[in-house]
Amino acid sequence: MPASSIRARVRAEMIDEIKAVARRHLATDGANLSLRGVARDMGMVSSAIYRYFPSRDELLTALIIEAYDALGAAVETADAGADRRDLRGRWHAACRAARDWALRHPAEYALLYGSPVPGYTAPDDTIGPAQRPPTTLVAILRDGLAASLLTAPPGGELPEPVRADLAELADVLAPGLPEALLARGMAGWTQLFGLINFELFGRLNRAVSHRDEYFDHQTALMADLIGLPGPT
Amino acid sequence: MPASSIRARVRAEMIDEIKAVARRHLATDGANLSLRGVARDMGMVSSAIYRYFPSRDELLTALIIEAYDALGAAVETADAGADRRDLRGRWHAACRAARDWALRHPAEYALLYGSPVPGYTAPDDTIGPAQRPPTTLVAILRDGLAASLLTAPPGGELPEPVRADLAELADVLAPGLPEALLARGMAGWTQLFGLINFELFGRLNRAVSHRDEYFDHQTALMADLIGLPGPT
């Protein structure tokens, strides 16, 4: 009597295959995922899918969680591949990894950072994976501060309500991080996904043709704002 | 034989009413607009709608154009209401107007700046209205430069491909605007809609509670990056 019986194993494989087919549909057909469509592709009838996912939204949630994890992993490995003391290099590596992943998986990215699906509210399972990219970015700041490569901007520039919010946030993400530094880090985070959104959703279409260089330059501007130094 | 015959007039009124009902549906039911639903609300059968809009996408396009215009008008009037020489005040007024409009019309905002509808590609009619907000922001920079309230950052910071792209863009938006200044303006533009996206799409949910103050602070950071001075 194995902990995972045969039934449980084939069931897990079935769930994985459904997710794989759904991901493929997402990549080709765009955001509107059809349960009946993936059922057809698997040679099944649509009602059979409901043995594995109680609703279309649950399938979407599973895909969303996996997508968050894939994006988070991409950003983390990119950061890990850079010289620990080259804060600016780590920043650019992380930003580029996020953009590259988004360009390679536009439909999944839209699921994560596009408009929320009308009736859908993200369950709590997603908030962990969703925090991986910003956590990685903040880690760069924390490391830089610990290694004295970075100095925090004056805290006096923060209105008190903002300082209080950021203090609570720092307690979760990176305890001890000065609020003013976190504020600029969040500006960088916002900018990063704003840039990706604009590029992916066509807002740069008749305006910017050298996308790679534009992206690097814009993220460099934010690195300046944060105060990230180059390699020592 | 009036230029607008009776027939044409009632037809135009009908189109307006359909758009109004559709906008109401958008506000209550969220992004998935149902043609049959608006037809029901108007006491009509669904096929009758097709006398006025050839497809659901065409209705969406009409709503998108009106939404762009409403947002653009809100930003423009906000800017116009500020002291011409207070560049920072104008910047904040424009940013707040965009955010306020978005918070008041979340579904319409999502239509404009959320993930694009799968099969839908924005027709050319939308690019004019879509340019109004960024044009207004750039106008602040142009005015500041003309009044010598603002100095452009050194152009040497720009990689050549970026400089070339931005030069072309400046020719359209604000001829003569230094590329490095436009680059920072676009960073502010990206940041603005990244901020609104994050707030509206729930990314700030368990993180930032004082939304107004946070927004003002983040846009102030970008005003710093651009180099906007306060009132003289």
Place this chain on the structure above:
DNA sequence: GTCCAGCCGAGAGCGGTGCTCTCGAAACGT
């Protein structure tokens, strides 16, 4: 004042969707 072309709404219908329920068969654990 007549009359007809043009417009309009209703209705039926097509293929698609998410989802529910039932039924029979297969496979598992005992």
Place this chain on the structure above:
DNA sequence: ACGTTTCGAGAGCACCGCTCTCGGCTGGAC
């Protein structure tokens, strides 16, 4: 070997966008 559990198939419901046809109304030219 048997009873239970699980599974896929199928029919069906209500909804969707969209097409086509038909009959009535009416604006405007005569």
